[in-house]
Amino acid sequence: MTPAPIAVALDAPDLETAARWASLVTPHVSTVKVGLELYLRYGPDVIASVRGASGVQVFLDLKLHDIPNTVAGAARAVTRLKPSILTVHASGGSAMIRAAVDAAGPQTQIAAVTVLTSLSEADLAAIGLEGRPDDSVRRLAALAVGAGAQALVCSPREVAAVRAEVGPGITLITPGVRPVGADTQDQARVATPEDALLDGADLLVIGRPITGSPDPGAAAATIAAALRKVDVSRSAGDASRAR
Numbered sequence: 001m002t003p004a005p006i007a008v009a010l011d012a013p014d015l016e017t018a019a020r021w022a023s024l025v026t027p028h029v030s031t032v033k034v035g036l037e038l039y040l041r042y043g044p045d046v047i048a049s050v051r052g053a054s055g056v057q058v059f060l061d062l063k064l065h066d067i068p069n070t071v072a073g074a075a076r077a078v079t080r081l082k083p084s085i086l087t088v089h090a091s092g093g094s095a096m097i098r099a100a101v102d103a104a105g106p107q108t109q110i111a112a113v114t115v116l117t118s119l120s121e122a123d124l125a126a127i128g129l130e131g132r133p134d135d136s137v138r139r140l141a142a143l144a145v146g147a148g149a150q151a152l153v154c155s156p157r158e159v160a161a162v163r164a165e166v167g168p169g170i171t172l173i174t175p176g177v178r179p180v181g182a183d184t185q186d187q188a189r190v191a192t193p194e195d196a197l198l199d200g201a202d203l204l205v206i207g208r209p210i211t212g213s214p215d216p217g218a219a220a221a222t223i224a225a226a227l228r229k230v231d232v233s234r235s236a237g238d239a240s241r242a243r
């Protein structure tokens with residue numbers, strides 16, 4: 001069966017746990033995501049450990065955010081690890097995003113994180129981004145694509161608006177995904193896996209709803225099966241769909 005378009009966030013305190021989660025979920029999902037916790041503790045070797053024998057795609061989520069020269073150097077430094085995706089913050093600006101795109105190897109897509117899914121409208125106002133999150137997300141999405149980003153990270157709440165803004169060729173990645181009834185934890189802008197897919201997401205980042213389960217393999221399989229039932233022909237922007 002084709003693995004579901006899910007990147008499981010391996011936010012684990014130790015490598016053994018991360019590698020175990022990766023091996024349990026990889027029959028069901030296309031991608032595993034290594035973030036700051038694992039990478040800062042174990043360094044580049046963590047990539048090979050979680051990739052294992054399965055050859056699953058590895059998404060390296062370092063959320064680079066610095067001056068263009070520094071980000072280019074950092075992107076070059078991880079090129080040999082061949083992550084399928086590497087994140088940068090879109091708010092680093094056009095020149096920084098362009099530098100990352102130019103420095104990343106051909107096998108790595110640069111994904112620009114628009115507005116963190118943990119931020120509510122009030123949080124955004126407090127950092128000077130007044131108005132609806134959609135507006136900031138759309139503006140940053142357009143900027144990032146203009147700078148050459150091939151992928152964007154946004155919440156599933158905005159993914160339809162972002163798809164309308166950037167068109168079909170850009171990979172849209174949505175964290176902030178919670179199955180019905182799951183605890184939202186520190187995520188502020190969330191939606192269900194089914195809604196994220198229907199609204200045009202290409203890859204769903206899901207961590208604790210899978211890794212916090214007593215059986216991460218079964219949790220991944222359940223969400224993957226639910227996504228297989230989604231009729232993506234009822235696609236983004238279908239205003240008739242109840243929200």
Ligand SMILES: O=C(O)c1cc(=O)[nH]c(=O)n1[C@@H]1O[C@H](COP(=O)(O)O)[C@@H](O)[C@H]1O
Pocket residue numbers: 009010011035061063087113115116117118153154175176177185187205206207208209
């Ligand atoms: O870039 C990301 O992956 C990311 C961007 C964002 O806006 N929000 C967000 O939650 N993430 C990551 O997505 C994962 C979500 O994990 P859960 O909340 O456990 O499903 C974490 O690893 C976050 O670092």
